[in-house]
Amino acid sequence: PVLVVDFGAQYAQLIARRVREASLYSEVVPHDMPAEEILAMEPAAIVLSGGPSSVYADGAPALDKALLEAGVPVFGICYGFQAMTQALGGTVAHTGMREYGATRADIDDTGSTLFNGQPPQQSVWMSHGDSVSEAPDGMKVTARTPGTTVAAFEDDERRLYGVQWHPEVMHSTFGQRVMENFLLRGAGLEAEWTPKNMVDELVARVREEVGEDRAICALSGGVDSMVAAALVQKAIGDQLTCVFVDHGLLRAGEAEQVRTDFVELTGADLVVIDASERYLDALAGVSDPEQKRKIIGREFIRIFEQAARDIVHDRGDNEHPVKWLVQGTLYPDVVESGGGAGAANIKSHHNVGGLPDDIQFKLVEPLRTLFKDEVRQVGLELGLPEKIVYRQPFPGPGLGIRIVGEVTADRLETLRKADLIAREELTAAELDRDIWQCPVVLLADVRSVGVQGDGRTYGHPIVLRPVSSEDAMTADWTRLPYDVLARISSRITNEVEEVNRVVLDVTSKPPGTIEWE
Numbered sequence: 027p028v029l030v031v032d033f034g035a036q037y038a039q040l041i042a043r044r045v046r047e048a049s050l051y052s053e054v055v056p057h058d059m060p061a062e063e064i065l066a067m068e069p070a071a072i073v074l075s076g077g078p079s080s081v082y083a084d085g086a087p088a089l090d091k092a093l094l095e096a097g098v099p100v101f102g103i104c105y106g107f108q109a110m111t112q113a114l115g116g117t118v119a120h121t122g123m124r125e126y127g128a129t130r131a132d133i134d135d136t137g138s139t140l141f142n143g144q145p146p147q148q149s150v151w152m153s154h155g156d157s158v159s160e161a162p163d164g165m166k167v168t169a170r171t172p173g174t175t176v177a178a179f180e181d182d183e184r185r186l187y188g189v190q191w192h193p194e195v196m197h198s199t200f201g202q203r204v205m206e207n208f209l210l211r212g213a214g215l216e217a218e219w220t221p222k223n224m225v226d227e228l229v230a231r232v233r234e235e236v237g238e239d240r241a242i243c244a245l246s247g248g249v250d251s252m253v254a255a256a257l258v259q260k261a262i263g264d265q266l267t268c269v270f271v272d273h274g275l276l277r278a279g280e281a282e283q284v285r286t287d288f289v290e291l292t293g294a295d296l297v298v299i300d301a302s303e304r305y306l307d308a309l310a311g312v313s314d315p316e317q318k319r320k321i322i323g324r325e326f327i328r329i330f331e332q333a334a335r336d337i338v339h340d341r342g343d344n345e346h347p348v349k350w351l352v353q354g355t356l357y358p359d360v361v362e363s364g365g366g367a368g369a370a371n372i373k374s375h376h377n378v379g380g381l382p383d384d385i386q387f388k389l390v391e392p393l394r395t396l397f398k399d400e401v402r403q404v405g406l407e408l409g410l411p412e413k414i415v416y417r418q419p420f421p422g423p424g425l426g427i428r429i430v431g432e433v434t435a436d437r438l439e440t441l442r443k444a445d446l447i448a449r450e451e452l453t454a455a456e457l458d459r460d461i462w463q464c465p466v467v468l469l470a471d472v473r474s475v476g477v478q479g480d481g482r483t484y485g486h487p488i489v490l491r492p493v494s495s496e497d498a499m500t501a502d503w504t505r506l507p508y509d510v511l512a513r514i515s516s517r518i519t520n521e522v523e524e525v526n527r528v529v530l531d532v533t534s535k536p537p538g539t540i541e542w543e
């Protein structure tokens with residue numbers, strides 16, 4: 027694999043993703059993994075990620091020089107570039123001068139390994155305090171920026187390369203080309219990480235992890251859990267049972283759709299559990315979003331534990347209890363629930379931070395290191411139809427986190443009607459593939475005055491939250507055509523009695539998250 031050494035921050039997984047976009051298999055390893063262990067993984071190349079602002083900071087992670095002397099091609103990025111400089115005897119100046127955001131890099135040698143085929147000037151994304159003031163011996167300096175004279179260097183002989191900026195972020199216009207030049211030209215690797223190899227690898231890992239044990243899969247109706255289920259089914263066949271909990275927080279028609287789409291297509295063993303009453307009871311009186319998420323996560327697990335006992339009982343096979351719970355957790359869920367090293371807890375995704383501590387399953391999460399677009403590729407490779415694979419994301423906690431305020435049966439009914447109208451109109455306007463998703467939110471604790479017919483109304487607002495995104499980590503609000511918005515608004519206020527106002531959320535992420543809770 028191409029190993030990305032994680033020096034902290036949230037860049038490492040993104041780098042791994044870019045490497046995989048270059049069709050090479052990549053994994054992230056922590057910076058405190060000893061060099062001999064890293065080398066024992068036989069890396070085809072190593073990328074040193076960005077990290078804290080200064081190599082001089084207290085406790086700044088060190089780079090073991092052995093990684094640079096093993097004959098493995100190495101690419102240092104930002105902090106990794108500076109750590110490399112220091113390890114090889116160059117100078118990192120603690121100037122106190124900072125360079126943040128987009129800037130212009132001047133490339134000195136467009137025939138070099140990293141910059142081959144690129145223009146002499148490119149927009150790059152910077153985020154650093156210290157600067158390399160003197161490159162190590164043997165390094166050829168190949169780029170500079172207004173803020174630093176040594177912004178990139180290369181040594182083809184030792185196959186060591188580095189850049190001060192972040193080629194992995196979208197704002198670095200030739201970033202992916204720089205990465206690919208390192209991987210394909212510098213390290214001389216050949217692209218081979220195809221969707222088929224990705225599936226084979228994931229299947230093999232699940233097989234090894236689960237062995238002869240039984241597993242159940244929590245199907246939510248979303249893409250992630252369906253792909254995870256299909257993958258695990260491929261790995262362990264009928265050792266897997268799929269369970270679909272109807273928690274009563276689903277959109278109109280959803281439970282039916284899971285049945286038809288998934289079961290008929292994959293022929294998987296499916297148990298449907300109606301738990302709507304139980305959820306309404308558990309959520310009664312609760313309006314705090316984190317508390318809702320934790321309750322929904324906890325009830326999920328308790329229901330699965332019961333389902334697992336029932337499966338064993340029904341099969342009369344006490345020898346093989348259900349040990350594993352399969353979840354379609356993706357990397358962004360892990361990061362946002364505070365799972366990445368040093369990452370803050372933004373919200374407890376029900377299948378990560380929302381899990382109870384005393385959970386009796388071991389978790390198998392085959393998609394945990396993947397981003398959404400990779401999951402879609404895996405899904406297609408597994409033979410799932412586009413109808414499932416390109417389905418818009420829908421959160422596990424469902425409408426429970428789209429009612430701002432207490433969740434009640436009446437409010438769910440109101441939201442379901444409004445949501446169905448929005449979905450119908452977006453589909454009719456053929457906009458489904460253009461938007462990432464469009465949460466429809468009921469502000470249950472807010473009322474406003476309206477007028478309808480000859481009478482005064484005092485109803486609730488509905489929020490439309492159409493967003494465009496690449497991976498849900500960041501998003502922008504989608505500029506939907508006014509006439510589509512007008513149709514949705516007029517239909518919702520006419521057809522849903524409790525609603526007298528429709529508003530549009532025009533916030534990007536950050537600062538807003540996609541969901542309101």
Ligand code: XMP
Pocket residue numbers: 319362373374375376377419420421422423463498535538539540541542543
């Ligand atoms: P946020 O609101 O964090 O959402 O910007 C990012 C993406 O994740 C979805 N989401 C969830 N998915 N369980 C899920 O399976 C959850 O608890 C959860 N919370 C948010 C959200 O719909 C968006 O696609």
